[in-house]
Amino acid sequence: MLNIADTLHRWCREERPFALATVVGVTGSAPLPVGTSVAVDEDGNAIGSISGGCVEGAVYELSRQVLHDRGGPQRAWFGYSDDDAFAVGLTCGGELDVFVQRVDPAAQPHLGAALAEAVEGRPAAVAQVVDGPEGLLGATVSVLGDSWIADSTLGDGPTGRAVADRTTAQLRTGRTALLTLGSDADTCPEKFSVLVHAAATRPRMLIFGAIDFAAALAQAGRFLGYHVTVCDARPVFATEARFPHADEVVVDWPHRYLEGTAVDARTAVCVLTHDAKFDIPLLRLALNLPVGYVGAMGSRRTHDERLRRLREVGVADGQLARLRSPIGLDLGACTPEETAISITAEIIGDSNQSSGLPLTRVTGPIHRVSGAA
Incomplete structure (x- = not known):
């Protein structure tokens, strides 16, 4: 999301609905990290990239579908295609897990506020529920300074507060990450996953x-x-x-x-x-x-x-x-x-705790995976 914060901030200011497709999981070698997003508005305008080009067409079509059908969020998996180098897939050999949801800025005004802070270089974070109970999928919480705002799905109850607390802690690290919450009678009895987009101040x-x-x-x-x-x-x-x-x-x-x-x-x-x-x-x-x-x-x-x-x-x-x-x-x-x-x-x-050696002298994935916490 933060890779296209400028445009998303403008769309939120204009109350322009859009579909947001975000990488929530990476396996093997993939060109862009967890948290990278593509957005598509109702006029078909697209911004951002999640794969360097090889799956953008399929993600665009899925985003258009989610945006216009007004249904719930969808997940899509893209992997390497052995049979056809031109088929939908990652020819670099990696696998991407992509979460696509419809965003209505008028119903989620806190998103625009968080994006405005990020664009101005001030610390802010947006937490996005990407896995778990169907009723929570796509719910968001924004953390701005010492305050937090949740959409109506999470509200200001125990679940919303739990997400806000973890998001605030993650913001201090300055790193976007996938977190697991729930399995707690006081918050949510079911486990759910939250992708925290953290925009910290510049190092x-x-x-x-x-x-x-x-x-x-x-x-x-x-x-x-x-x-x-x-x-x-x-x-x-x-x-x-x-x-x-x-x-x-x-x-x-x-x-x-x-x-x-x-x-x-x-x-x-x-x-x-x-x-x-x-x-x-x-x-x-x-x-x-x-x-x-x-x-x-x-x-x-x-x-x-x-x-x-x-x-x-x-x-x-x-x-x-x-x-x-x-x-x-x-x-x-x-x-x-x-x-x-x-x-x-x-x-x-x-x-990044890397060796600094030439890639020709090391084995394993080229791109490090942002781990879940």
Whole structure:
């Protein structure tokens, strides 16, 4: 749903009914993750993609049927077709489970409010019942800040509150996921599955050191959806003109800025300063914070000296094991732009707990599956 939030927000504002087809399960190799959606309005306009093209036609026709028949939601399964490469199927070898429902924005105004928050970059989530008792299928709950709103199917009773509580918890992780609820006399005696579309605030990339490599990394980080901050204690170098792709440029001592700014498990800290008087107090602090990634630029000789200095100021080996130094993957990068790709590739692999090896050297599915919780 969030992959087409802009258009869905506009359709909700116009109170335009539409069919929403969403990937709720993936097996094997599939091009797009759970939570990806296609929408079709009453005029036949379609937005989004769930398969990179190979099953879009069948999903479009099913969406039109669900929209115009005004019946209940439907599930469809698409798998690999051995007999006919042009038949409906995923030639990449994966399998998709797709949930299609009719959405009437006039009857579910909270959806428009949640989508508006997501479009503006503020945290919001929409929970969608995709499996379970027939009477619950397609029911939705929206979480906005500290409040939640359910449609009439769930209401504000125990079931609605249970969905809202789990959705709120999932929103804190910033990840869309399929959750299982129910089997509880106080909420719902039957199990049901809820797909939570979580639109968290942008993760942060903190780049320390106002150098050319930082400018390229800021551009790459912004492209990947990070809120990018460049920080350096030298005002002559830390200027907005030198870093047009950064969301903010801060003149401050790196460790002092890091000590006073908000971070979380999605934050990437990239130290490019090459100066021990900045690096050591900064890394000592960063390795004690609950951030997702800490990397530092420098040669292997610089790295060895850096480790010695960090041990001298009391950083334990367990904390040092978190440090990615020298920063980045071994791509043979030389230019600032190539180095930025090397660093962001390592951040992506680290956040996904992937090996960083060439796909030709690993086995199993290419695309990781978003697991149910």
